[in-house]
Amino acid sequence: MLDPYVTSSVIYASLFGLMALGLTLTYITTKVPNFAYGSFVAVGIYTSFVLYRLNGLSPYESAPIAFGLGSVTALAMYLGVLRVLARRGSSLVSLMIATIAIDIAFTGVLGIYSDYLTSHYGIVDSKFFFQLRDDFNLFGLPGVFFIAPSILAIITVVLYVFLTETKFGVALRASVENPNLAKVLGINVEVVYVFAWSLAGGFAAMSGSFYDLWLPGGTAAGSNLIVEIFAASVLGGLGSIYGAVLGGVIVGATEILVTGGLIDLVGSWVSIYQKGVPLAVMVVTLLVMPQGLVSVHWRKLSSRIRHVSIRSLEAKLVRILRRES
Amino acid sequence: MNVPALPIFGIDIVAFSISLATAFALFLAVSLTLNIEAGYTGIPNFGKVMFVAGGAALAGSVSGRLATLILAINTNGDYNTHIAQIITKINTGLSNNPILSIELLLTGVALAAGIGGGLGLLASYPAIRLREDYLGMLLLASAQLFQIFLGGYQPFIGGTQGIEVPDVFQWAEIGTGVRDVAVLGVLAIFVVLVYIYAERMARSPLGRTLRAVRDNEHAARALGKNDVAIRRNVIVIASAICGMAGALITFWVSSVGPDTWTRVTWTFWPWVIVILGGAANNAGVALGALVFTFIMEIIGQVKFSLQSYIPFDVNWLYYLVFAAMLLVTLALRPGGILPEKSSTTLPRYSVAKIMQPWPVSGWDKVQPVSRPASAESTVKPQSDSHHDSG
Numbered sequence: 001m002l003d004p005y006v007t008s009s010v011i012y013a014s015l016f017g018l019m020a021l022g023l024t025l026t027y028i029t030t031k032v033p034n035f036a037y038g039s040f041v042a043v044g045i046y047t048s049f050v051l052y053r054l055n056g057l058s059p060y061e062s063a064p065i066a067f068g069l070g071s072v073t074a075l076a077m078y079l080g081v082l083r084v085l086a087r088r089g090s091s092l093v094s095l096m097i098a099t100i101a102i103d104i105a106f107t108g109v110l111g112i113y114s115d116y117l118t119s120h121y122g123i124v125d126s127k128f129f130f131q132l133r134d135d136f137n138l139f140g141l142p143g144v145f146f147i148a149p150s151i152l153a154i155i156t157v158v159l160y161v162f163l164t165e166t167k168f169g170v171a172l173r174a175s176v177e178n179p180n181l182a183k184v185l186g187i188n189v190e191v192v193y194v195f196a197w198s199l200a201g202g203f204a205a206m207s208g209s210f211y212d213l214w215l216p217g218g219t220a221a222g223s224n225l226i227v228e229i230f231a232a233s234v235l236g237g238l239g240s241i242y243g244a245v246l247g248g249v250i251v252g253a254t255e256i257l258v259t260g261g262l263i264d265l266v267g268s269w270v271s272i273y274q275k276g277v278p279l280a281v282m283v284v285t286l287l288v289m290p291q292g293l294v295s296v297h298w299r300k301l302s303s304r305i306r307h308v309s310i311r312s313l314e315a316k317l318v319r320i321l322r323r324e325s
Numbered sequence: 326m327n328v329p330a331l332p333i334f335g336i337d338i339v340a341f342s343i344s345l346a347t348a349f350a351l352f353l354a355v356s357l358t359l360n361i362e363a364g365y366t367g368i369p370n371f372g373k374v375m376f377v378a379g380g381a382a383l384a385g386s387v388s389g390r391l392a393t394l395i396l397a398i399n400t401n402g403d404y405n406t407h408i409a410q411i412i413t414k415i416n417t418g419l420s421n422n423p424i425l426s427i428e429l430l431l432t433g434v435a436l437a438a439g440i441g442g443g444l445g446l447l448a449s450y451p452a453i454r455l456r457e458d459y460l461g462m463l464l465l466a467s468a469q470l471f472q473i474f475l476g477g478y479q480p481f482i483g484g485t486q487g488i489e490v491p492d493v494f495q496w497a498e499i500g501t502g503v504r505d506v507a508v509l510g511v512l513a514i515f516v517v518l519v520y521i522y523a524e525r526m527a528r529s530p531l532g533r534t535l536r537a538v539r540d541n542e543h544a545a546r547a548l549g550k551n552d553v554a555i556r557r558n559v560i561v562i563a564s565a566i567c568g569m570a571g572a573l574i575t576f577w578v579s580s581v582g583p584d585t586w587t588r589v590t591w592t593f594w595p596w597v598i599v600i601l602g603g604a605a606n607n608a609g610v611a612l613g614a615l616v617f618t619f620i621m622e623i624i625g626q627v628k629f630s631l632q633s634y635i636p637f638d639v640n641w642l643y644y645l646v647f648a649a650m651l652l653v654t655l656a657l658r659p660g661g662i663l664p665e666k667s668s669t670t671l672p673r674y675s676v677a678k679i680m681q682p683w684p685v686s687g688w689d690k691v692q693p694v695s696r697p698a699s700a701e702s703t704v705k706p707q708s709d710s711h712h713d714s715g
Binding site: 032081093097223226227231275278286287 | 457469474589593643
């Protein structure tokens, strides 16, 4: 039997890895922080919730449906709002506030939908519901403990192969690096961006449906996730897909492990500061390495550390030897 | 002594106007500070709610405890658990003591300004040197965390329940509606001061420096302007004013709880007002605030008669209506109803006076070089389009 904090941190880590991956896909294409991203997750949360309550589908079965709905939502936002505004020459701040407006509109739509669920289907907990008890058990551990990390690993590997081995993947990377040059080479940058956005929305909604299996959901669940998702992306460097996966895993795991450790140490009252951990990660990242994990020259850093430590050891040895003599 | 009622089509026009003016004053004050930040300086403050809520919570939490000390009321050790009885006692004490009430009000507002400015400094520090997208993200995330903190931390404002706050307008309870007029009077003084401050700042050389930092920080830096310090100071000042507005809201409704302070109410609505009215134009922001609060109050009036026809909570309509309004404004009229203008500087004759040569011997024969009265270099922020596909 594993420690519950470890179980929880593995699930958190894989969920946030998946979410940060999607957010970074939207960021590298349009260069706008997408504050409506939490709403894509909420689409998945509600898809699974409703299909479970009304049709008895387990979140694993509804995850592909959530993926599709999330893709459609993200595309509608990209094509219907962001691209229109960008073509009219909106500034970065205008585009950012537009994504917040979309997030607010989503909250309104979800609110109306949850009222409809209550009045029409008699689902009284549609605004705030507890985790769906529809998970299987394996070796005494919840199924999502195995499924979520596997999905994240599979997606990362497939994405890696796609981005490095296929022509379309290389075109995507080219369009992200230098859209104008990519256009010159005959790449249809618009198609590439549309594809990236549909993937991003899909990943968000899919992680939302797994989220249902482990955590309570509701109309505010998506908006509250923004802290962790952005912390993960910033830690990963905002520009790197693999950095985002790594950042999500680190943020998810530290959030649970640090909070759990502190609860054991000082008492359960610290649990309300749980979201302080991702914020602290974000602040430290911005202060120490603003370009994120991918910007650090690990080899250089490790060699410097090794060098310094060896030198200081030498100095210590010399001092000891002198004292001896 | 009562405020008269004047019903037209079943709506009391006097009460409606007072409620409209109160909401207008509060939203205008917060939106003006957002305009200083986002409109003039280009700081995407997506965490506005944190500063308003910080001021509100501190003022609400401290003013009651302060009143128990001054009025020598026994709190039985724990203030928050016996809050109902304590507040009743405080209010009886305050009802015949307007001086103490106003002192409490001013103390609360001053404390709120302090916490607002402090939070502004704290939240902006890690990202101020970085690009605007990082700053926006950090402020939004901090505000979200602060909101969770307000709901979770019991001793401050009683967690999710919220706490009652001493009614510092108790002395005005001399007839129906008189208290609302008193509150409106205080708010009117406050918002007029904020407006004068914002307008003077915008017209002064400092205002043009802010625009220079917004439009081209490298050029501003080359001219010797410390853009990092300017952004930090702007956030601190704007947040301090927001804190004061929050404190006034707390004293107006005489309670404070975490549910009032969401990303929608005090971050998004001020943004709607600024974008709708016109960023970097204080008169435009005032117009935007008027349009916004008018629509809000009208929906609030017809809400109850509408509720029977609509199968969902009417409050969600606010979200959809204002989000759509913001997006349509951004797409069709990006400058807002009243777009930014070149700032009016000193009149021509006073500039001419300044340009007069000093009466130094020999130098008074030198003709002054004539320059245009206002050397404007305001460029529309259109140039930094980050999306060049299409």
